[in-house]
Amino acid sequence: MAWTEKILRVNLTKGTCESEPLNMVWAAEYLGQRGLATKYLVDEIDPKVDPLSPDNKMIFATGPLTGTCASTSARYSVITKGALTGAIACSNSGGYFGAELKMAGWDMIIFEGKSEKPVYLSIVNDKAELRSAEHLWGRSVWEVEPAIKAESGDPQTRVCSIGAAGENGVLYACIVNDLHRAAGRSGVGTVMGSKNLKAVAVRGTVGVTVKDPKAFMAATMAGKKVLADNAVTGEGLPAFGTQILMNIINETGALPSKNFHDVQFEGAGKIGAEAMAEVRASDGKANLVTKAACFGCTIACGRISQIDKDHFTVVNKPEYWGASGGLEYEAAWALGAATQVDDLECLTYVNFLCNEQGYDPISFGSTVAAAMEMFEDGTITTEDTGGIKLKFGSAEALTQIAELTGKNEGFGAEIGLGSKRLCEKYGRPELSMSVKGQEFPAYDPRGIQGMGLGYATANRGACHLRSYTVASEILGIPEKTDPLETEGKAGLVKAFQDATAAVDSSGLCLFTTFAWSLDDIAPQIDAACEGDWTPERLAETGERIWNMERQFNLAAGFTGKDDTLPQRLLKEAAKTGPAEGKVCGLDVMLPEYYSLRGWSVDGVPSSQTLERLGV
């Protein structure tokens, strides 16, 4: 019921695929997807394991509502120990792959060991087998998907795969499904590549059952109506996508630019939603072709874009002339505002490469920005970069580096280390804008104080999704708070973190929370799943998940000292905009946050807290 109650355990060393029953006691405690898979991971691996060793495990996990008729029921997550961070990694993706896996009858796939030769996993309902991928290794995500579909003989097969980046050990390689959706962060694709696993192909016709179909239909229809009637999920997001944020975050003075030197970017207007919709003088078309939705999604925030054929990045490259996944706000920020490149077509091309070769545009763009700063101050030279003039604002340099990084060639191999290792290598560790080894996304903590606390404490490294308080601090959802104030942010961040962990464990998309609260989500889960699921139980489940992830990180070697931000954000004040003169007040927010969490002053969960939650 909702859960299929079956796990596929794939031992890549032995080449075996076996079914085992889902631990239903854990399902009741951790719900599914992020929470449940993390429970399995922390139970089965040594927290000190090398992420790229065969002893690390990687779990593809759906939620109980994945594959049902609930709105946005597309979601699955990849849980592992992150290659980029050495912390818990949990990367969420939409598209259609996750729903297909659930409809094939599987809650999760647990990958163990390492295959001697490249393989891919083929699943057709209850039949699972590893097949040789030697003919696929070295081929891009965009080639592998149609090739596997052709091999399967069923065009409705869904595929996820790694590209050159995952094969070559780029530390922030991602796993791409349905050509342009991704489990993007923390190097989950690097882990997949380290196991010689090229792809997973799945076809599912079993379907998903629920506990009380009538109640489920009623609850999901009610939820759908809330989404449709809400101005954000019913109009704004489908029309403009996440890229509507570019001009907003710039106007509010929290758009990090030039490796977080600045909090605003003059070129913002050229790389946001409005620019994507503008008709180009050159070919009379707009960058944005249409919107796109994931399985079961009634919001459709996805973007499909087409690059100007004559643009320098794609002239004579017809393989990039088609329409494909366009820029999200995060990618446009990292590739554009962070590096000061204001060429929309260039950013779209690099985003295409990120999908085709499978690497995270956020970590990539931010690493390039750090490298640009080192180039401009002479720390690195054209001798290091192989002749590339890595200056801020150079679309040519960004393009050259992007073409090298996935393949691990030239200076691209250094960019593929991520900013923490790159900056340490050149003796400038302070220039890596990262927490726990993962690069920041697109909000400056000096301009949005709560995000500073969120970045510092996110269990998977700097992450905007773990606690998207931008919703409250900037967008007024559910209620407006002052982005420049630190007061009250500890409680806000904790509440967002706990609720988000529950949503991430359900199979639903986080973007529903612009319209839904746990009050809208709980009835849907309650109707689908065994047991009584209330909003309070979901919030507590989220808190339990958060503390479990924290415990894993502490056992992996992280401490409260890692809950910090780069000195630039703590000591160098914003130079313009509403936050002018301000730094991030993390020192004020963090102690209160620890206290609210029931942790010690060093950020260790107390035994009472762990007992109360049953961690």
Next chain:
Amino acid sequence: MKLKIKLYASLKPYLPAGTPKNEADIEIPEGSTVQSVLDDFNMPEGLYKLVLVNGVFIVPEARARRIFVENDVFAVWPPVAGG
């Protein structure tokens, strides 16, 4: 006095006809407030949500009190979100 006004997304049609992109410099009477300018544009309440002057959000209760001064930048969005 002059005011730089930026209207985004579904509010763009409210800008003067022929305005390229999202920004326009308009003339407003001295003493105009945030609310009076919103009203002058005939934007129905509920259509606008993010009301910023120089990047700072003006809460609904304060919009009738906030008087524009020279060089203010007024930016407005409907309810939107992202990630």
